[in-house]
Amino acid sequence: MGLVDLHCHLLWGLDDGVETSAEALAAARLLASLGFSDLAPSPHASPEMPSGDPEACDARRGELGALLAREGVSLALHRNAENKLDEAFLERAAGPGRRGIGASGRWALVELPFRQGVPALPDLVFRLQRLGVAPLFAHPERCAEFERPGRAEEVVRLGGALQLNLGSLVGLFGRSVGRLAQRLLDDGLYAVAATDLHHPDGADEWVPEALEALERRAGAAALARLLDEQPRRILAGEELP
Ligand SMILES: [Fe+2]
Numbered sequence: 001m002g003l004v005d006l007h008c009h010l011l012w013g014l015d016d017g018v019e020t021s022a023e024a025l026a027a028a029r030l031l032a033s034l035g036f037s038d039l040a041p042s043p044h045a046s047p048e049m050p051s052g053d054p055e056a057c058d059a060r061r062g063e064l065g066a067l068l069a070r071e072g073v074s075l076a077l078h079r080n081a082e083n084k085l086d087e088a089f090l091e092r093a094a095g096p097g098r099r100g101i102g103a104s105g106r107w108a109l110v111e112l113p114f115r116q117g118v119p120a121l122p123d124l125v126f127r128l129q130r131l132g133v134a135p136l137f138a139h140p141e142r143c144a145e146f147e148r149p150g151r152a153e154e155v156v157r158l159g160g161a162l163q164l165n166l167g168s169l170v171g172l173f174g175r176s177v178g179r180l181a182q183r184l185l186d187d188g189l190y191a192v193a194a195t196d197l198h199h200p201d202g203a204d205e206w207v208p209e210a211l212e213a214l215e216r217r218a219g220a221a222a223l224a225r226l227l228d229e230q231p232r233r234i235l236a237g238e239e240l241p
Contacts, residue, residue, distance in 0.1 A: 031207070110136065122158060
């Protein structure tokens with residue numbers, strides 16, 4: 001067993017992530033070399049992109065699995081999608097169209113707008129819980145709503161979980177995003193860390209740097225919790241302690 005990446009865009013040609021199977025293979029090889037054993041590629045569940053079609057994503061994940069097996073890259077792949085948290089998602093979440101994480105689908109990776117506030121956030125989390133969906137918020141440090149004091153704590157208290165983008169720790173998204181990421185990390189508010197990898201270029205530098213930065217700041221036990229123990233609980237559809 002190794003590290004688990006619950007947020008990456010390695011299903012080529014479906015969203016704004018990798019464009020070719022060769023790029024997907026290069027990214028997967030890199031992650032395997034850094035100690036990852038499980039990936040849950042998370043194509044955008046957006047109607048404007050081919051990745052809006054869950055069947056196309058399932059088919060491409062099958063192709064990626066076959067490619068990795070052929071090339072001797074040992075990585076288990078799991079079902080996942082990155083969902084915009086809006087009314088359409090809430091409607092889908094109520095039925096069989098829910099695109100959750102792993103076989104259980106109890107947890108769903110959701111994202112908020114980067115620059116726009118979402119004042120109704122606590123209500124959205126509450127409504128999701130009633131539908132049996134536990135939200136894992138992608139990169140809150142990049143989203144304006146989480147700049148609001150107390151918002152991250154509140155979402156966690158309501159049963160949501162937060163996912164750190166590793167790149168935020170090494171300046172990939174600028175200084176203010178980096179500062180918020182450090183604050184949320186120091187306060188123990190993240191449940192999961194992930195790469196949100198979109199292409200392999202430069203990743204051989206920033207991903208290992210970010211893993212080091214995480215360990216330096218939070219310690220080895222926190223790294224194991226954020227990239228192994230907790231993501232496995234989410235894949236299994238378990239509650240987080
Ligand atoms: Fe993403």
